[in-house]
Amino acid sequence: MYVIIVGGGTVGYHLTKDLVARGHEVTVIEQDEARCKRLTEEFGEVVLRGECDVALLREAGAERADVLIAVTDQDEVNLVACLLARRLLKVPRVIAHIVDPRNRPTFEGLGIDLTVSSTDIICNLIEQGAITTEIIPLLALGKGDLEIVELVLPHDSPALPLLLKDLPLPGDSVLVSIIRGDQIVFPRGSTTFRPNDTILALTSTKGVEQLKQVFYR
Amino acid sequence: MKVLVVGSGRVGSFLARHLVGHGHQVVVVDRDPTSFKMLGEDLVVERVAAPATGEVQTTFTAKTRIRCVVGSGSDAEVLKTAGIQAVDAFVAVTDNDYVNLMAALVAKELHHTARIIIGIINPRRLQIARELQIEAICPLTLGAQSMFESLVR
Numbered sequence: 511m512y513v514i515i516v517g518g519g520t521v522g523y524h525l526t527k528d529l530v531a532r533g534h535e536v537t538v539i540e541q542d543e544a545r546c547k548r549l550t551e552e553f554g555e556v557v558l559r560g561e562c563d564v565a566l567l568r569e570a571g572a573e574r575a576d577v578l579i580a581v582t583d584q585d586e587v588n589l590v591a592c593l594l595a596r597r598l599l600k601v602p603r604v605i606a607h608i609v610d611p612r613n614r615p616t617f618e619g620l621g622i623d624l625t626v627s628s629t630d631i632i633c634n635l636i637e638q639g640a641i642t643t644e645i646i647p648l649l650a651l652g653k654g655d656l657e658i659v660e661l662v663l664p665h666d667s668p669a670l671p672l673l674l675k676d677l678p679l680p681g682d683s684v685l686v687s688i689i690r691g692d693q694i695v696f697p698r699g700s701t702t703f704r705p706n707d708t709i710l711a712l713t714s715t716k717g718v719e720q721l722k723q724v725f726y727r
Numbered sequence: 728m729k730v731l732v733v734g735s736g737r738v739g740s741f742l743a744r745h746l747v748g749h750g751h752q753v754v755v756v757d758r759d760p761t762s763f764k765m766l767g768e769d770l771v772v773e774r775v776a777a778p779a780t781g782e783v784q785t786t787f788t789a790k791t792r793i794r795c796v797v798g799s800g801s802d803a804e805v806l807k808t809a810g811i812q813a814v815d816a817f818v819a820v821t822d823n824d825y826v827n828l829m830a831a832l833v834a835k836e837l838h839h840t841a842r843i844i845i846g847i848i849n850p851r852r853l854q855i856a857r858e859l860q861i862e863a864i865c866p867l868t869l870g871a872q873s874m875f876e877s878l879v880r
Contacts, residue, residue, distance in 0.1 A: 562854050584828070589828075594855065597858075616803045616837070620836055
C-alpha cells in the first residue's frame with residue numbers, strides 16, 4: 511500500500527516506523543525541519559517538507575495513494591488535509607486523528623468518516639474497566655456497540671447449578687466458548703458450568719451489565 | 728442582517744462594531760474572553776450558558792449590543808450556541824487560518840449559511856480556501872497591493 515502521512519510528530523513517527531516495517535510505501539508531509547531530519551535519518555527519503563496543500567499532495571503522488579492519514583496535533587489542519595486529499599485528489603481512504611472528540615460529528619458531517627480520537631479510546635477503556643470489574647473486554651466490534659468479553663466463573667457463581675439453556679442470558683448476548691483447563695467446550699443448551707471456567711461471550715455493550723448479574727453474585 | 732463573526736481580534740472587533748453601527752445584528756465568538764474588550768469598554772458577563780459544552784459562555788456589551796460567545800470558532804457546538812443556524816452571514820477572522828477554514832466549512836456545508844467570508848493570514852493558503860470553495864481575503868496581500876498602487880501611481 512502507498513500511505514501518505516500528514517504530520518511527522520510522535521504519532522506520525524511511530525506510524526511511519528510501523529508501516530515501513532510492514533513493507534508499505536510511506537511519504538510523510540511535515541513542516542518542521544528538525545522533525546524532517548529525524549525522519550530522513552531513520553527511514554531514508556520518506557519526507558516532503560512543507561505545508562499540506564494540493565500542490566504538495568500532488569508532489570507526494572497523492573493520485574496513486576491508497577490512504578492518507580492526518581495526524582498533526584491540530585484538528586483543523588487534519589480536517590483540511592483530509593478534505594483536500596479526498597475531494598481534489600480522490601484518495602480512496604482518508605483517516606483523521608482528532609484531538610478534541612467534540613469535533614468528531616463535524617468531521618463526519620463533512621464526509622470524513624474514519625476518525626481516531628485517543629481521548630475517546632482512553633475514556634472507553636476507563637469506562638469499561640469501571641463498570642465491569644470481572645468482565646474483561648477483549649475486542650470491540652462494529653462501531654464499538656458490540657464486543658467480545660471474557661469472564662472467569664467464581665466458586666459462588668449463581669450459574670453453577672444451572673444448564674446453559676436455563677440461564678437468564680440477555681437477548682443480545684451469545685456464549686461463544688468455554689475454556690475449561692486446556693479443553694474447549696462448545697456451549698450447548700445442556701452444557702453445565704464449573705468454577706474457574708473461562709467464558710467467552712459476544713454481547714452488545716448494553717448487555718455487559720446484565721451478563722455480570724447472570725454469572726456473579 | 729444577522730452576522731456571526733469568529734475572532735475578536737483587531738479585524739473581527741473592528742468589523743463587528745462597524746456592522747453594528749450600520750444597524751446589523753452581530754454575535755462574536757472567541758476562545759479568549761479578554762479579547763471582547765476590543766468590542767467596547769462596557770462589557771458585562773450576562774449569563775453562563777450550555778454547561779454540557781463546558782467552555783461556552785455568553786457575554787454582552789450593553790452600549791454596542793454585541794453578544795459574545797466564549798469558545799473555539801471551529802467547534803460546531805460553540806457555533807450553535809452563537810446561533811449559526813439563523814445567521815445571514817458568517818465571517819471567520821481568527822489568527823489561525825485553519826480555524827477559519829474549518830469554521831467556514833461548518834457554516835457552508837453543515838448550516839448552508841448564505842454569505843461566508845474568511846480572513847487568511849498566510850497568502851499561500853488562499854489557494855486552499857479556493858479549492859475548498861470558501862471565499863477568502865488576505866489583508867496582507869490587499870495592503871501590499873494598495874501600497875504598490877500608491878507608489879507607482
